[in-house]
Amino acid sequence: MRATAIAQPNIALIKYWGKRDLERNLPAVGSISITLRDLYTKVAVDLVPQSRSDTLLVNGAEAPSMLARISACLDRVLGEQRPRAAVSSTCNFPIAAGLASSASAFAATTVAAAAAARRAYTTAELARLAGAASGSAARSLIGGFAELANLGDTIEVRPLRDLESWPLEVVVAITESGPKSTSSTTAMEISRQSSPFYDSWVNQQAHDLGIARTAIAQRDFAQLANIAEHNCLKMHSVMWASRPPTVYWNATTMRCLQTIRRLQGEGCNVFFTIDAGPQVKAVCLPGEADRVRQALAETSGVEAIMTSGLGPAARVVVQLDG
Numbered sequence: 348m349r350a351t352a353i354a355q356p357n358i359a360l361i362k363y364w365g366k367r368d369l370e371r372n373l374p375a376v377g378s379i380s381i382t383l384r385d386l387y388t389k390v391a392v393d394l395v396p397q398s399r400s401d402t403l404l405v406n407g408a409e410a411p412s413m414l415a416r417i418s419a420c421l422d423r424v425l426g427e428q429r430p431r432a433a434v435s436s437t438c439n440f441p442i443a444a445g446l447a448s449s450a451s452a453f454a455a456t457t458v459a460a461a462a463a464a465r466r467a468y469t470t471a472e473l474a475r476l477a478g479a480a481s482g483s484a485a486r487s488l489i490g491g492f493a494e495l496a497n498l499g500d501t502i503e504v505r506p507l508r509d510l511e512s513w514p515l516e517v518v519v520a521i522t523e524s525g526p527k528s529t530s531s532t533t534a535m536e537i538s539r540q541s542s543p544f545y546d547s548w549v550n551q552q553a554h555d556l557g558i559a560r561t562a563i564a565q566r567d568f569a570q571l572a573n574i575a576e577h578n579c580l581k582m583h584s585v586m587w588a589s590r591p592p593t594v595y596w597n598a599t600t601m602r603c604l605q606t607i608r609r610l611q612g613e614g615c616n617v618f619f620t621i622d623a624g625p626q627v628k629a630v631c632l633p634g635e636a637d638r639v640r641q642a643l644a645e646t647s648g649v650e651a652i653m654t655s656g657l658g659p660a661a662r663v664v665v666q667l668d669g
C-alpha cells in the first residue's frame with residue numbers, strides 16, 4: 348500500500364526553543380507559526396511487506412544519514428511490527444539550512460505513512476506523532492496561523508486564523524544555503540544546560556504568546572511585528588549566551604536586518620524573524636512583498652530569494668492499494 352503526502356514548512360513567529368522531555372521530544376514552551384504556501388516537501392511511503400529494511404531517497408539520492416530518524420517516525424505512526432517502507436522525499440528548498448525542512452518532511456512522512464496503512468488518526472494525533480519526530484513538524488498539520496500549546500505531558504495544535512483572512516506574505520533571504528553547523532536539537536540542549544537566560548526565556552513565553560494571539564485575532568500588524576522580533580532576538584540571545592555559544596547568523600544576516608529596519612523607517616509594513624540558521628524571513632502585509640523582495644535582493648551577500656504566501660495544512664495527495 349502506498350500514499351503520498353505534501354506538507355509545507357512553517358515559520359515560527361513565537362519560537363519553540365528548548366525541550367522539557369528529551370526522550371519524548373516535548374517542547375519547553377508553546378509556539379505560534381505561519382505555514383508557507385510555496386515551499387513544500389512531498390513524501391511517498393510505499394509499504395513493502397517482503398522487504399527487510401527501510402530505504403530513503405531524498406531528491407532522488409539515497410540519504411542514509413536521515414534514515415534512522417525516518418524509520419523511528421514510521422515506528423511511532425505504525426508500530427514497531429510494521430512492514431518496512433520505501434520512502435521517497437522531494438523538497439523544493441534547501442534542507443537543514445534553517446528553513447524548517449524537518450517540519451515539512453516529518454509532517455509529510457507522518458501523514459503519508461498513516462494514509463499508506465489506512466490508519467484513521469485525528470489531526471491532534473497526527474500532530475503529536477509528527478511532533479515526536481521534530482517539534483516544529485506538529486505545526487505543519489495546521490494551515491495559516493497555528494498555535495502549538497505545551498500542555499505538560501503532551502502538545503496540542505490549533506488554528507488561530509485561516510490563511511485567507513489575513514494573507515501575509517513572507518520573503519526569505521537565503522544568506523548561505525549549506526547545512527547548518529549545529530542541529531537545533533543539539534543547540535537547544537546546550538541552551539537549556541548552560542544559558543543564563545534560559546529560565547527567563549521559558550518563563551516569559553506565555554506573555555509573548557498572549558500578545559501574538561491577540562495581535563493575530565485583531566490583525567494588528569504593528570503589534571505582531573513588535574512581539575515577533577522581540578521573541579526572535581530573545582531566542583538568539585539565549586543561544587549566544589550559552590557555552591559553547593550557538594551563533595547561526597552571518598554578516599549577511601545582519602545586513603538583511605539593517606535593510607528591514609530601513610524599510611520600516613520608510614513606512615513599509617514588514618518585520619524579520621530568524622530561525623536555527625542564517626536565513627532571514629521578512630514577513631509583510633499583502634502588497635509589500637515586491638518592495639521587500641527587491642530591497643533584500645539588493646542587500647550585499649544575499650544568495651537567493653524565495654517569496655511565499657500562507658499555505659494549507661499537510662495533506663494526502665495520493666493513496667493507492669497494492
Ligand code: 2P0
Pocket residue numbers: 358359361362363364372378449450480481482483484531532621622623
Ligand atoms: C521553531 N526552531 O519554533 C524553532 C525556532 C528553530 C528555531 O523548531 O529538535 O527541527 O527536531 O524538535 O523542530 C527547529 O527545530 O527541532 C525549530 P527538534 P526542530 O520553528
